[in-house]
Amino acid sequence: MAILVEMRKEELMIEQPEVNKEEVYQTKDLNLWYGDNHALKHINLDIFENEITAIIGPSGCGKSTFIKTLNRMVELVPAVKTSGEIYYRGRNIFDKNYEVEELRTRVGMVFQKPNPFPKSIYDNIAYGPRIHGIKDKKILDEIVEKSLRGAAIWDEVKDRLKENAYGLSGGQQQRLCIARCLAIEPDVILMDEPTSALDPISTLKVEELIQELRKNFSIIIVTHNMQQAARISYKTAFFLNGEVIEYDQTNKIFSTPSDKRTEDYITGRFG
Amino acid sequence: MLWMKGVFNMSSQKYAATLSVQEMIAKKKRQRKNWSEKIMPVILQLTAIISVLTTLGILFTLLVETFAFFKDVSLKEFITGNTWYPFSEPGQYGIMPLISGTLRITGIAILVAVPIGLAAAIYLSEFASDKVRRVIKPVLEVLAGIPTIVYGFFALTFVTPILQKIIPSLEIFNALSPGIVIGIMIIPTIASLSEDALGSVPIAIREGGLALGATKLEVTLKVVLPAAVSGIVASIVLGISRAIGETMIVSIAGGSTPNLGLDITGSVQTMTAYIVQVAQGDAGYGTTIYYSIYAVGFALFIFTLIMNLLAQWISNRVKEDY
Amino acid sequence: MKLIDQEQVIRRMKPRLFRNTFFKYLFLLATGLCLIVLAVLFGRIFIQGLPYLDWQFMNSLPSRKPEEAGIYTALNGTIWLMVVVVPVTMILGVGAAIYLEEYAKKNRFTTFIQVNISNLAGVPSVVYGLLGLTLFVRTFAFGKSVLAAGLTMSLLVLPVIIVSAQEAIRAVPSSFREASYAMGATKWTTILRVVLPASLPGILTGSILALSRAIGETAPLVVLGIPLFLAFLPNSVFDEFTALPMQIYNWTSRPQDEFHALAAAGIIVLLALLIVMNSVAIMIRNKFSKRY
Ligand SMILES: Nc1ncnc2c1ncn2[C@@H]1O[C@H](COP(=O)(O)OP(=O)(O)OP(=O)(O)O)[C@@H](O)[C@H]1O
C-alpha cells in the first residue's frame, strides 16, 4: 500500500485541481432509516464538481445507501425515512417542488451489476433521450455514437448496434451502461461498485474510462477495493456504521489518516 | 457548461453547437403534458377491481335469483326434500337427489384419480429419471388441457359401451362412466400438485432414511409421504372441487334422472347437469324452474367455494411447516 | 452382545428390495396409464372422425343430413368469440396484473383482491354461465350474442390470465426498473418501455394457454342459451352465433353413429386448433426463455 501511494503522489500533484470549484452536492446532517435501522447518521459532506470522489468502508456501512440517497433511488425501498438536507447545485433535493425525475435526469447512475435492458445496443443508449421526448432519428444516431465513443466502446460495437445487448461480455455491458448513462449528458455520475462484477482487464478498462470522464463529469464512486480508490479518486470518504469517519484528499487518507479507525481499515485490520 | 467541454464538444455535430441534450430534454419537457402518470394508476386499479366486481356479480346474481326462487319454494323443502321433480305440476324441489348424484359421480372420480394421480406423483418425484419425466409431464399437461366436451364424447361413445360389455345391466346413461372419465380428467390436478408437495420435502429428510439402509419405497412411504400429507390432501380437495363443478361430461354421459340411493349403473343427474338441462330447454324467464337453476347454482357455488377455501387453508398450513 | 443380528437383516433384505422394485413398477404402470388413456382417446377420435374430415366438412353449414353437415358456422363463431375475448382479457388481465405487481401497496385491500382472484379461478364454469345469463343476456340485453358470450368467457379466463401475467411481470429483474428510474423515467414510462416488453413473452404464453381454455369451454355457452345449431353467420358482435364446442355437443347428443362421427371430426378440428395455439405458446416460451 505504501508503495502504491508513493506512486500516486506524483500523479496527484499534476492533477491538483484549480481552486474555486463549485460544490455539486452538499449534505447537511443527513440521516436515513430503513424502518428502525438507522443506516446513515448525521452525514455532512461537500462534494465538488469535476472530481472523482470515492466512498469506502466495510460491508453494510451505508455506502450504497448514501449514493442511492443522492438521486433518491433509495426511496424505492418502502419504509425509508430521511431527515436533513441534500443540496444539489444549491437546491434541496428533498424539496416538495423538486421532481425526482428532474433530479435523476441530471444525475446518472451506474450499478454494481451491469444491467442493460434486454433490447438492442442502440435502443439501450437511445432509451434515455427517447423517454425524455427526443425522437428525431438523426439526433438519436448522433447521441448513440457520441455516448458509445464517450464510454470507449464504440469501436467494439459499431457494427452490431442492432444486436441484443446481452450478447456483449460483462465488461462491455458495464461500459454500455455507462454509455447509456452518458446519453442524456448528466452532470454527476453515481457509481456503486461498478467494477466488482468484472474481471481484472475489464476493470482496468472501466477505470481508465472513469478517469477520462472526470474531465466532463463529477463522479462519485463506491468501491470495496482500496487500490481502486487510491488509483482513481481525488477525494475519499471513509464510512463506518453509517457515519463518515474521515473525508479528505485521497493521498492524505491513504498516507496519513487522522483517525485510528481509518488507518485500521486501510491497513486491512478489519473490514 | 457541460456541452462546451471535452469529448462532448464534437464540432461535426449539428445540434451540439446549439443545444445540449439536457437543453433539448428541458425543452421537450415543457411541451409535454404528463397526464398518463396520474391517470394510468387509476385505470389499472379499475381493471384490478373488475375481479372483485365479478365475485360480487356472481354473489349478487345468485342471491337475487335464488331469493326469487324461495318465494315459490320453501327453504325447508329445498334442503330436506327427497324428490327433485320440477317438471310436474306443482314441481317438487328437494335438492337431495341432485346432491346424491353429484356425490356418487365425484366419489367414483376420486376413487379413480387418487390412486393413479398419487402413484404418478410418487413415481415422478421419487423414482423417475429426467427422461421419463420429460415424457410424462407434457402428457399430464395435455390431459389437463383437453376440453371437457371431448371427455364427454369419449365417456358416452367409448367408455360406456366398453363398460356395458363388462356390466350388462349398465344403462346408456349412468354414473359410472362419467365418474371414471372425470377421474381421468382430474388426475393431472392431483398428480402435479402432489408432486409439488412431495418435491418440497427437504432432501435431507430422505437422505437420513436412505443412509440407514432403508429402501426408496420405505423412505417414500414412511418419511416423504407423511411429510407431504397436507399438500397431497389439498390436491385431493381441489380435485373434488373440480369434479363437483364439472358439467359437460355428466350432461352428456350421466343422464337426467335425479334420484337418491347408491346406484351407479343407471341414469343420474348432478347439480351441474340440471342447470344445463333447464338452460337448454325453454323454461320461460320468470318461472320457478328458471329460478331453480340459480338456487342449484348457488348450492354448487357454496360447495366448491368451501372445497377451495379448505384446500387453500390446508396448503397454507404446509407453508408454515417448513 | 450384539443388538442387531446382521444375518437376520440380510435375510430380510431380499423381500424388502423385491417390494421396492415391485412398487416402483406399479407406480410406473399407473403413470403409464395416463399415456395409454391419452393414446386411446386420440386414436379413437381420429379413427372415428377422420373419414368425415374433408374440405366440404370445413366449408358447410350444419345440416340434418350427416353427409352434408359441416362446421363452417361453428368455426366462424369461435373466431368471432375470440374477437371479443382476446382484447377484453388482454386489457383487463394485463392491466390488473400491472396494478397488482407495480402499483398496489401491500395492504389488506391488495391481499383481498389477490385471494379473490385465486378463488375466482376455482368457481365452476357453469356458474359463470349463470352470471352471464343474468348480467349480459338479460340485464344489459345483449341477448345470446357474440358479445354476451365473449364477455362471459372473458370473466371466466380472466383470473388465469391475471395470475400468469403477474408471474411474467414479477420475473422481470428489478435492476431493469432501477436502470430506468435512474435515468429520470417516470413509473408509467418504465412499465410501458421496460417492464412490459421484457415480460411480453411470458404474458403471451400464459394468455394463449388461457384462451385455449376459452375455446374449449362449453358449459357457460349452454347456460347462456347459445344455439346448438345455426345456419347463418354473425355479422357483428351483437348477432347470435354458435361455437365449435356447441356444435360438437349438438352432434354428440344425437343418437345416430353418423353424427357421433361428425362430432369426432369436429373434435379433431378443435384439438388441432388447441395444438396450434399451444405450440405457438411453447415456441414463444422457448424462444424468449431467460435471455438475461
Ligand atoms: N432495502 C433495504 N431494506 C432494509 N435495510 C437495508 C436495505 N438496504 C440496506 N439496508 C441496511 O442498511 C445498511 C447499509 O446498507 P448498504 O447496502 O448501504 O451497505 P453497503 O455499505 O453498500 O454495503 P456493501 O459494501 O455490502 O454493498 C445495512 O445495515 C443494511 O442491512
Ligand SMILES: [Mg+2]
Ligand atoms: Mg453496496
